[in-house]
Amino acid sequence: MKILEVVGLTCRVGGIALVDALSFTVEEGEILALCGPARSGKTASVLCLSGSVPAESGRLIFDGREVTGLRPRELAQQGLVRGGLVPTPPWSATVAELVALAVRWPRLGLAALLFAKWPDARVRSRVAALLDRVGLADRARQHRSDLLMADLARLRLAQALALRPRLLLLDEPIGALPPDDRPAVATLISEIRAAGTTVLLTEREPATAKTVADRVAMLARGTLAA
Template sequence: MAESQALLRVQHLVKRFGALAATDDASFEVARGEVHALIGPNGAGKTTLIHQISGALAPDAGQIVFDGQDLTRQPMARRVQAGLVRSYQITSIFKRFSVLDNLALALQARRPGRPSWWRSALRDEAVYAQAQALLARIGLASQADRVAGSLAHGEQRQLEVGLALAAQPRLLLLDEPMAGMGPDESERMVALLHSLKAEGLTLLLVEHDMDAVFRLADRISTLVFGRVIASDTPQAIREHPEVRKAYLGEDEELEAAL
């Protein structure tokens, strides 16, 4: 992949916990504007790898380059400022506030140098106009006045995506956005992610719903024992012998998808 195409470059990343190499010389790239899925069997090291990309963990070796900037040793806050945003690192939803208030507060928090930001947000018409637009963007416009804690699980996950979008990401890292969802809720989330893809937003997706992965992803990287064994198009991943071997007899859903 040409350097101008890659928004994120993970290069030879290593993370050890004692004798265990949770990340073992892992390398892959995410192109601008693509949906890139990271898959792997249970215990493959996906969570550890994502923690390093987001800044929750420091690697022992290797490099994380985002849009030409070396962020390997930078804290989470600096990565968010650069546009690398992880869905769960945004504050959990305010369950007693309305859905609209949640987004207004998240948007207001992005404005520097404003004291009592949570009070200011509740009086800021411009922020509320942005919040309304963001609600429509995530498919929750009709739920604006509902108490966030009363939303169904899938709707709360949509709201969490909205909170992440309030941080104006250039790359949005989504960690199992469809976890715990029923079929209808999963369909709505897939539709939302398709719409973000259509907007040109770059997505890095960790997800166990293999049907969703193969419907959404432009490219897929497969992690096994901390090492990326394949990074290619969905069709090439379907046919990759090492990928099939890694999942054989372990993940029936992936076997069916393959």
């Protein structure tokens, strides 16, 4: 069953087509990787699919519903979530505060910033479960600025999971890490899929993507390569 259909999607910034008539489908329950070199449209595709960059033309159909033109938070409320979507607060927040912010963000939007430091019992319980799930339970009181790259990746995944995604979009979640940290994060992404979340990710190197992906498609200049 298709969870996402992308039909002729085009996104422009400053008159330049970053995504150009892009078409593909994502099957529910799979991990699909879009791969390509720099400037192939990987990040732009994720931003366009998540509503962060508006589509100029084309269609986006999620779970059988037309969602073209919806804003990022509206898409997230329906289950189409981009990693890194939750805003960063203007203070030096702890790991637990950042995940608490993500728990409340779909309902409250930026107003969630006002409550991140004072979560209620329900939110605290959810935060604890999410941090345990991604392996950050012992980092709850650490500040984001003190985390190593692998733990930052885990934090981004915890925030994304707080939004209860049905389809999770991730931009170079493995290849951007130091080589020693990649296997653990790849395993975590596989576990997220095994728990019922479909994943669409980008990577520069197909070999990196194949450590987790069921399918790999190549991008070139914002569209699928022939």
